[in-house]
Amino acid sequence: MADLDLMLLDRRVARLLAPWDRTDLPGMTVGVVRDGELVVHRQAGMASLELGVKLGPDSAFRIASVSKQFTCAAILMLAAEGRLGVADDVHAHLPELPDFGARITIAHLMHNTSGLRDMLEIMRLGGVDLSVPCSRADLLAGICRQRGLNFAPGSRYMYSNSNFLLLGLIVERLTGETLPDFLDTRIFAPLGMLRTRMVESTTDVVPHLATGYLPRNGDGGGWMRAAHGFPLGGEGGLVSSVEDLALWVRNMSTGRVGGAALVQALETQAPFTNGRSNNYARGLQVRSYRGVRAVDHGGLWPGYKTEFLRVPETGFAVICISNNGASDPYHLAHAVLDAAIEARPGVHPVRALPPAEALAGLPGRYLDPASGATLDMTLNGGTPMGCANGVPFQLRPTADGRLAASRSAEDFTAALSADGDTLEVEADAGFTSSYRRVAPGAALPAGLEGAYESPDIGAVWTLAEKDGALTVQVAGPLMKNGPWEIEPIEGDVIRIYPPSNLYRAWLDVRVLRGADGAVTGLNVNGGRARHLVFTRMGARP
Template sequence: MNAAALDHLFAGQDFGAAPGCVAALLEGEEVAWQRCFGLARLDTATPLTAATRMRIASITKPMVALTLAALEDEGRLALSDPLSRHVPEHRFGADPTLGQMLAMKSGVPETYPLVWLGLGDAARLAEHSQALMALLLAQRMLNFRPGERTLYANANTVLLHLAAERATGEPLARLMQRHVFDPAGMASAVLDDGLAHRLPATAIAYAKAGEGFTPADPAAVEAAPGGVIASLIDLIAWHRWLRGNPHDWRARLAGAVRHDDGSPSGYAQGFVRQSLSGVPVIGHAGGHSGWASDYLYAPEKDVAVIILANRADANAYERAREILVTALGLPPDPGATPALLGPAPPPLWEATYASAEAIASLSVSGSCGEIAVDGRRMPRGADGLFRRTLGVEPFVIDAADTAAPPAELKRWEGNHAVTFGRVDAPSALSSLAVTGTYACASLPHPVTIKDDGKGGLRVLTGPVWPGGKGWPLVPVSGVLFRCHMPDGAPSEVHLRFELDESGAVAGVTFGFLRLLRISLDRVAPDAGEAWRAIGQAAPQLLIGDAP
């Protein structure tokens, strides 16, 4: 192991008077390399150390999985239980099992799109545990039939949290303390109960703002999907405990999971399964509001990497894989460690690709042998495909010669493929055709699309507060539009307007990365106001005053 080579991976990032990251490489049980870069808090210039508590975000999920395995061993629940056994009030059109939810194969719609659609600018004031559950349990449509495919969604773990507490009569925080934190020796780890930001020796997360940084800590966190706060020391202890195979997790939780068509999934039950430069790797990544984290374990080599960062631009997922590849002397992996291949070639072209059927579009630039999709670099692999295998949502692009923009490209996510066509002559519905009010029975507030008075469109969701500006809405092609974030950057949110037999807009279907579609009908403005009044009469979804 070449410590200087690992140090060099971090050489290009400014950690002087800035937030940073902590990282460790373990060979067997021994810490072979460990570094702490940057500050835990800018206001006090407190340095990050291995003992600093940090939000580990979705690395919480494998810990929840281990807790569920322990409860199954005690006979208090079974992963084969249907959701209705523990949450009989759900309205979904099918009844996924707890195991399908843990494996992200349930089809349950994601929570954050529902919060954005239902609460809009008020989402930051939401009592998450109440608002999320109310919105989630109001939904009827699943993204797909349980077992059909894999789609990562925090909503699965939100419902598993509820199932575990109902099965035991105990809070999840206590269950995780007993079944994971204590036996693993994670002395400072806690599951966030809403007060964890007041704990001593806890870092603050930051986002880049101009030449500096601004605090980005979330006001609230969904506990089971990403609420654990722990230190690097805690995560090292957790890994050492995992090496002993508690609850037979390697087979039960990290073993291969297949879809109903027999194809393999890259997500097991709480753990991600990937190949890094040909070496099988198990682990999980996490990210939320300035926090980024990753845990990678190559069991055949008995080598693991842990990285925790309190800045959104730390490239934690790529750094973790670079550490593992460098430590093991492996060749660069085009889909996971593109920076090790050298600088990206300058793009020869840029194009927009769209799929109205999938309610999605892609901004693509390319050159010979390499593309970038929505800003993500993707060199061509040895098999001719372009891969992005960082984090928990890997995808593959199949495209022809990229010296020029191909007429179409195919995006694969696991066993599911979508064909995108190049948009050569953008044309879209007029602003007059799409402005109006849209509503559906599973959301507490209507959605308003209005002209911004400057030739553009805005989408307003949730309660409409005085001065609310909404998000810009930009045409892609035909009936397909894409939301941009308030700062102008393209978002994942797409809208497909539905036309009646006369060609008039009768409704709109929203598409998100993890909520594939939710349809709203167009309603008269006065009906929209009545709908909004009903929503505002539900104060249990909100706390605090309007901004």
């Protein structure tokens, strides 16, 4: 690429960052790597609103789940040395895990196909959100309480932070080192990634770390420091910077650490048991973007968002990190990539959305009668949006005329029926569901009042009236919480809204009844924890 093209790309990045170029907003930083060199690096906005410090080239951020590829790299390095096998049963290294009645391998953990319920969801159902301090022992206890899985190992994909906490623990058990020390000695120091470190405690002081902010609710607007109390390990504990991640991108072509075999292993996909392809490789996602192969991963933690995006065949990578909880680094990084690869051979044009009249019938609430799962579909300025369990995702048109989640983390492709009443959805591993439109005005099911307990969560939920409304009070392993709102959907399907400081999370809940019609329990499904049964205390078997 000629110098003039680099100048143009730099100016396009500056224009994309312009909305954050203010002294009253937390900000965003962007880096573009071409053939291993950081050719564009810009920042906009504030690292500290309180101290009036702007983001700079040396600003560091929590990169959250972008950490997962480094945890997988550690496992793969140990496998290359013969100290473990990716086909090993996890119980060989973690004997304290319960017997789930199915063999779970290290590979299942790396590919997010283990079926293990997500530890953050487990904690949330027990009343503990990310803002509440807890310990790694608390997280492990939550995983080890489980007696069921989301699905049979290898059969489906579901993102689970539990997988990567356990991978980090395996590294520590095998090496006798802490995961932070292993990563620093074997990866960061050799590559000169001097601003990258695993910082498990969110209270530790880190040089040049930008403060994470969330928008303050209410009419006053403004910002607040993002509260986060969970320890962070192999699932998301790294603090890093654009310059350091650019060094990691360079390693993908030079193989200085791990050689070409490590890069290939990280990007290796494994099929599901039904033969369908899994886009989730090993701490990285692999997919087609505008006709070229893209390898990426995002990161989300209260007050921080990251997108790490590579298109190996073009030599380009884009790194976008923010300390602004209302920002969208994923789509900004792809806008930067579009500017870098536009008009290159083999790059497809961006598909246009269907006309407004074709999308007009999409908004509404939908229910899958088979599973009790619900979806909310909306239009945001003409852009179609989906929302599942409270997590919003933008939709893009596909070649076959359907709408798919733009983020590769969401396996969701849908088409609305001709009569506008049914949403046909294809999810991971090719599984399909029919969601039908839900009419408004539902009433709560009768007979819900009572106490319900789940051994897997270690919590008792009490459904009782408070201030004229039926709510949930939670007595969990670590704390009490509530009241949680209950919303009727249809018949015996309801939503329960647990605490969340990232979005308005909801649980899809089906009321269970005995032969006599009396309520016997609740079948609870979150975004990353499925098939949890809360049994009514004192109910007849």
